[in-house]
Amino acid sequence: MAFHAARLAALGFPLPCCTSYTLRSDSPGNGASGYYASLALSHRFARASCVVLLSAGALYVLFPETTGLSYFEVVIAFVCGIVAGALGQVPGALGVLEATVVLLIGHRLPAGVVLSALVTFRAIYYLLPLIAAATVLGTWEAHHRAHMARTSIARHRETALNEF
Numbered sequence: 001m002a003f004h005a006a007r008l009a010a011l012g013f014p015l016p017c018c019t020s021y022t023l024r025s026d027s028p029g030n031g032a033s034g035y036y037a038s039l040a041l042s043h044r045f046a047r048a049s050c051v052v053l054l055s056a057g058a059l060y061v062l063f064p065e066t067t068g069l070s071y072f073e074v075v076i077a078f079v080c081g082i083v084a085g086a087l088g089q090v091p092g093a094l095g096v097l098e099a100t101v102v103l104l105i106g107h108r109l110p111a112g113v114v115l116s117a118l119v120t121f122r123a124i125y126y127l128l129p130l131i132a133a134a135t136v137l138g139t140w141e142a143h144h145r146a147h148m149a150r151t152s153i154a155r156h157r158e159t160a161l162n163e164f
Contacts, residue, residue, distance in 0.1 A: 052079060058125060059101075062117040067109050077104040092126075 056078040060071050081100035085093020098118045102111050 052082070055125065059117065059121045062120050063109070064113065067113075069105065069108055073105065073108075077101045080104060 053075065056075040057071065059078055060069075060074040063069050063074070078097075078101065081097035081104075082093060084100045085096040088096050090096050098115065101118060102114050105114050
């Protein structure tokens with residue numbers, strides 16, 4: 001169980017996606033800008049592939065070990081679910097991903113086991129980062145408001161002393 005928790009911690013969070021690039025060649029017309037653009041495109045493709053593979057890995061570790069389900073099968077089902085969700089234009093592929101994965105893996109496992117893994121995956125992959133971000137934002141806002149209140153009180157006291 002501890003090994004699965006470590007695997008989940010390693011695979012469960014998305015890679016940071018830095019998508020801003022400055023693509024320019026040192027001298028115009030030397031053909032290097034096409035090379036840099038294709039290099040950036042391949043870099044983005046590699047990063048997106050890593051995100052998909054790690055996301056599928058996070059789903060994979062949620063299935064029971066006794067199922068005999070391979071990582072490759074989970075990756076194929078996950079990618080098919082993502083593609084089906086993108087084609088259906090459903091936000092977050094909500095429902096489409098689950099239906100596709102149940103359809104492709106449901107013959108190996110009971111649908112309840114697959115759906116429980118998928119719901120847990122959604123909670124880990126979407127709700128935990130949302131809760132963490134809301135906590136950080138709330139803490140920052142509380143400190144910022146407290147600082148603004150202290151600054152306002154200090155200015156008010158200083159103004160009152162100057163008028164006296």
